[in-house]
Amino acid sequence: MFSSLPGFAATHLVVQGQGKLATKQIRRGGDGCLEKIDYSEGAKWWRMSPFAAADHGAMAAELEKLAAMPRSLLVMGDCVPGLDLALEHRRRWAASEPLENTLLAVPRAWLAIDADDAPVPAPLGDAERLVEGAIHVRDHQLPPEFSNATMLVSPTSSSGLRGATLFRGRLWFLLDRLIPLADLRAWAMGVRTVGGAVDPAAMQAGQPIFTARPQFVGMDDPIPPHLLATVVSGVRDRVDLNADRFAVKVAEIERRLQSVVACTGLDWRSFLRRTLGGELSFHEPLKMGLGRAARSGERDEAIITFTVALLAKRADPARRAQYNAAWIGRTLKSFRAKDGHTRSRLEAARASLFAEV
Amino acid sequence: MINEDDDDFLNAARRERGALPSGEYVAEIVPGSVVPFTTPQTRGCTVRVKICAGDHCGRVIRLRFLEDGAPSLDGMIARDIEALASWQKAVGAGPSPRQDGIGGVLKAIWVVSKSRDVFLRLTTKTGKDGVIETLLLSARCDDV
Numbered sequence: 376m377f378s379s380l381p382g383f384a385a386t387h388l389v390v391q392g393q394g395k396l397a398t399k400q401i402r403r404g405g406d407g408c409l410e411k412i413d414y415s416e417g418a419k420w421w422r423m424s425p426f427a428a429a430d431h432g433a434m435a436a437e438l439e440k441l442a443a444m445p446r447s448l449l450v451m452g453d454c455v456p457g458l459d460l461a462l463e464h465r466r467r468w469a470a471s472e473p474l475e476n477t478l479l480a481v482p483r484a485w486l487a488i489d490a491d492d493a494p495v496p497a498p499l500g501d502a503e504r505l506v507e508g509a510i511h512v513r514d515h516q517l518p519p520e521f522s523n524a525t526m527l528v529s530p531t532s533s534s535g536l537r538g539a540t541l542f543r544g545r546l547w548f549l550l551d552r553l554i555p556l557a558d559l560r561a562w563a564m565g566v567r568t569v570g571g572a573v574d575p576a577a578m579q580a581g582q583p584i585f586t587a588r589p590q591f592v593g594m595d596d597p598i599p600p601h602l603l604a605t606v607v608s609g610v611r612d613r614v615d616l617n618a619d620r621f622a623v624k625v626a627e628i629e630r631r632l633q634s635v636v637a638c639t640g641l642d643w644r645s646f647l648r649r650t651l652g653g654e655l656s657f658h659e660p661l662k663m664g665l666g667r668a669a670r671s672g673e674r675d676e677a678i679i680t681f682t683v684a685l686l687a688k689r690a691d692p693a694r695r696a697q698y699n700a701a702w703i704g705r706t707l708k709s710f711r712a713k714d715g716h717t718r719s720r721l722e723a724a725r726a727s728l729f730a731e732v
Numbered sequence: 733m734i735n736e737d738d739d740d741f742l743n744a745a746r747r748e749r750g751a752l753p754s755g756e757y758v759a760e761i762v763p764g765s766v767v768p769f770t771t772p773q774t775r776g777c778t779v780r781v782k783i784c785a786g787d788h789c790g791r792v793i794r795l796r797f798l799e800d801g802a803p804s805l806d807g808m809i810a811r812d813i814e815a816l817a818s819w820q821k822a823v824g825a826g827p828s829p830r831q832d833g834i835g836g837v838l839k840a841i842w843v844v845s846k847s848r849d850v851f852l853r854l855t856t857k858t859g860k861d862g863v864i865e866t867l868l869l870s871a872r873c874d875d876v
Contacts, residue, residue, distance in 0.1 A: 473853075670803060717806045724813040728820060728837055730827035 380484045380613070382549060383434045385449045387426040388583075390418045391463045397448040398585055399532045402592035409536060414585075420463040423454050423477070431527045431606045434547060438529050438604035441586035448587070451487075451556055452478035452580025468581035480580040482553035484613075487584055488517070488563070489531060492702075493542040493572035494693025500542050502535025502597035506605050508542040513607075516571055517546075518620055524548060525609040528602075532589040535597035540693055542572075545584075551613040556580060558618045565621025568628055570656035572697070628655055632663055643667035644681060652689035661698060661706070669710035679703045751864045752793055754855040756872075758785040761842040762792060766835050774801035776812070777835045781852065793854070793866045799834045811867075819871035823850055848873060 390397045400412040426449060428434035441447055452468055454460065458477055468478040490512045499508035509528040513521050527547035534543045556578055563575035577584050588596055588603070632650060639645040643664050650660035661682070668678045679700050686695050765780035776798040783791045797812040798805065816837055820827075825844045828836040853869040 714803075714806070717810055721806055721810040721813065724810055724817050727817045728813055728827060728834070729830040731830075 380549075380552070382427060382429040383437075383485045383547065384453075384483065385426045385451055385584075386454055386478065387424050388421040388448050388450060388466065389444075390414075390446045390448075391420040391422060392418065396445045396587075396590070397583070398445045398587040399589040400592060401532065401536075401589045401594070403594045411532065411589075414583075419465055421466050422460075423458070423464055424460055425454070431525055431547070431549065431612070435527055435604035435606050438527070438586060442529075442588050442603045445587040445590065449584045450478060450581050451480075451483055451578060451584070453481045455479045466581045466583075468579065478581040480556040482555045483559070484550045484553050486548055486550065486559055486563075486616075487577055488546040488548070489574040489577055490516075490542055490544055490546060490572050491574045492537060492697040494691075494697060495540060495542040497539035500535070500537055500539045502530075503599060503602070505530055505534055505544055505598065505602050506607060509544050509546050510607060512542055512544075512572070513546060517573075518566070518617060520615050520617060521548065523609045523611075524614050525612045526607050528605045528607060529586075530588075530598045530602060532585065538696065541696055549613045551615045554616060554618055559616075562616065562618045562621065565625045568625045568656070568659050569621055570658060628659055631655060632659060636663070641667060641671065643671055643678075647682065647685055651685055657686075657690060657694060657698060661703075665703065665706050666710050669707045670714065675704055675707055678707060751856045752783075752788060752791065752854060752866055756851050756853045757783050757788065758849050759783050759793075759852045759854075760845060760850065761838065763842065766838045768833070768835050769796075774805060775799050776801075777833070777838060779838050784849075795866060795868050797834050797838075797868075815868040815870060819850075819852070819868065822871040822873045823848070824873075845873075848875060 388397070395418045397414050397418065399414060402410050402412075404410050426437075428437045441449070450466070455476055455478065458464065464477040465475075466478065467476050468480065470476050490509070493508075493512045493516055495508050495511050498504055499511050501508075506528050509526070513526060514523065525548075529545045529547065531543050531545050537543050560575045560578035563573045563578055566573040567575060576582050588598070632655065635646055635649050639649065646667060647660060647664040650664065651657060652660075665678070665682070668682075671678075682698075682703050683695075683700055686698055690698065759781040762780040762782050765778075767778050769776055769778060776796060778794055778796045780792050780794050783789055783793065797816055798809045799813070801809055813834070816834060819841055820837055823841055823845045825837070825840040828840050832839075850871060850873045852871050855867050855869055857865050857867055
């Protein structure tokens with residue numbers, strides 16, 4: 376009945392330029408801490424080609440090959456019609472001028488769920504327990520339509536590096552119909568809003584899905600070769616995704632958070648005290664509260680200390696491990712960087728709009 | 733027929749019926765329609781544009797541009813000013829004196845746009861309160 380549906384259709388990108396990589400580097404510093412370096416600065420030009428794998432088995436074979444191709448990655452979108460695939464292109468899908476886009480959001484009958492720091496019972500966060508960890512996430516943390524569905528499990532760059540109780544990995548599913556990428560992303564945002572550890576970022580036309588293993592410097596890859604791509608057979612090969620499942624709940628959470636914003640204004644401590652945990656879950660209150668905290672002018676240490684203390688009272692151990700001090704610090708840094716970028720945009724736009732006297 | 737999207741702005745049902753589909757439209761500024769506004773959090777201008785061709789020819793749409801506001805609104809302000817800068821560049825209008833604000837920019841755009849086909853890329857956004865608003869994304873004018 377699904378024979379006419381496409382399998383894992385995507386676009387394969389290969390970065391151009393000497394020394395450029397499409398994967399991360401992970402090195403262990405002298406103090407034992409891990410340092411992660413994002414893919415090559417200035418990796419702007421790519422060769423693009425259509426990618427397809429008919430089913431989970433074929434996709435597993437492709438992922439095993441891609442794991443050893445550090446210049447390659449996948450994106451969910453399609454090349455724009457007429458794009459000359461013999462040439463190098465920028466990876467663009469949301470340019471304000473649509474003609475500059477090289478990638479297009481199209482409906483897909485698959486999704487790759489990046490489970491970011493999903494709490495799992497120890498030791499399912501360990502590298503060699505990747506598949507068992509993924510099965511736990513599928514059957515306990517994803518909506519019921521995923522339960523016992525066939526999936527493909529592959530590692531991400533942080534798999535096995537977050538401790539025994541946090542799972543990091545990618546779960547690939549086929550869907551029983553084509554669904555627009557925007558709807559898939561909205562669904563993923565809904566899962567995250569209600570507390571699920573799903574990263575919606577990949578569900579965009581040009582967002583990298585890193586398929587190569589990171590380059591490990593001064594340490595071994597914690598993932599054994601036989602776990603690069605594992606098919607976990609289930610009772611059905613395609614998932615009947617309820618894409619609207621979280622729409623009402625998300626709207627209700629947003630409405631309630633906004634009503635607290637109206638009461639608390641810029642007082643981020645009060646906002647977090649009134650929203651963190653319970654029915655509003657953790658992710659959205661933390662995101663909104665830390666966004667306000669980042670603009671408050673207060674030092675990171677003070678914000679982290681307050682937030683960690685509040686989480687200690689309200690969250691279970693797994694959730695506390697997920698939203699730990701490092702996560703809070705990274706989130707504050709990311710908000711400040713985003714604000715700085717927005718201010719630069721604003722100044723540049725104003726400069727072009729108005730004549731200097 | 734609904735031809736004024738800014739009338740009865742809080743009437744969600746009417747807006748649902750009257751929302752302009754996202755797309756590119758030949759449009760012109762309605763003379764005298766630039767209106768500055770100030771709220772406790774924001775400052776900006778509204779302007780009406782008339783669709784001049786196609787299925788929606790004759791419809792008048794209100795566009796709202798934020799010029800200044802609380803730091804938390806910087807993203808929205810940048811979006812509005814970038815769209816306005818795209819419009820200004822598309823028609824070849826020069827920079828306006830800062831003290832005239834974006835009202836001055838809109839008037840300069842109107843002056844140089846007369847008798848020309850200016851394409852505005854518009855989209856519709858539904859706010860959390862259900863209010864539907866038309867947004868300018870960018871502009872182009874083929875004879876510049």
